[in-house]
Amino acid sequence: MPGLSPKLPLERDFIDGYSLNKSYRQMIIQNLKMVLLTIPGERVMDPDFGVGLKTYLFEPQMTQTHANLNANIRRQVAKYLPFVKISDIKFETSENSEMIPPNYLSVILSFSVGLIDLSEILVITVTNN
Numbered sequence: 001m002p003g004l005s006p007k008l009p010l011e012r013d014f015i016d017g018y019s020l021n022k023s024y025r026q027m028i029i030q031n032l033k034m035v036l037l038t039i040p041g042e043r044v045m046d047p048d049f050g051v052g053l054k055t056y057l058f059e060p061q062m063t064q065t066h067a068n069l070n071a072n073i074r075r076q077v078a079k080y081l082p083f084v085k086i087s088d089i090k091f092e093t094s095e096n097s098e099m100i101p102p103n104y105l106s107v108i109l110s111f112s113v114g115l116i117d118l119s120e121i122l123v124i125t126v127t128n129n
Contacts, residue, residue, distance in 0.1 A: 005030070024116050028084065035076050036107065036124055051076050053126045057105050061093040073109070086111050103128040 003020025004027045013019045021027040038050030051072050059065045070089050077084050092106040100106075106125040112118060 008034075024113075025118055025120070028081070028113060028118065029120065029122060031081055032077070032084065032109070032111070032122055033124060035080055036073065036109075037126075049076075049080065053105065053107060053124065057103055057126055057128060061091075061105070066091050069107075073107070077111075083113055083115055084111050085114065101127070 003016060003022050004024065005021045007019040007021050007026070008030060011019045021030060035049070036051050036053050039052035039055060040050050041047045042052075043049040051069070053069075056065065056069050069091070073089055074086055077086055086109065088108075088110040090108040092100060092108065093104060104125070104127050106123060109122045109124070111120060111122065
């Protein structure tokens with residue numbers, strides 16, 4: 001079966017040469033991760049691309065920071081993945097729970113893609129490690 005895009009990080013595959021995303025679901029989740037994890041200025045020829053979740057790691061984990069991050073995520077997804085509709089964004093931090101270690105940020109993103117009838121929850125966690 002042909003692939004839609006290379007699976008990142010690149011890995012050798014004896015069938016395709018390199019591992020490939022073979023479903024739209026896999027490709028959309030990978031693209032969402034790229035938007036969320038890429039630091040603005042990191043992508044060549046598009047300095048505005050990315051949310052840069054790791055840059056929020058040492059920000060005060062308060063309502064205003066989460067509101068700014070929420071707005072940034074929604075703006076970036078609307079610009080680069082306009083077919084993805086975000087229904088909810090939640091944050092888990094050490095400020096929310098004593099069970100979570102310091103310098104930890106987890107984003108729980110609920111989204112859908114109407115074109116392929118996909119509804120998913122993506123959890124991305126960044127730490128200072």
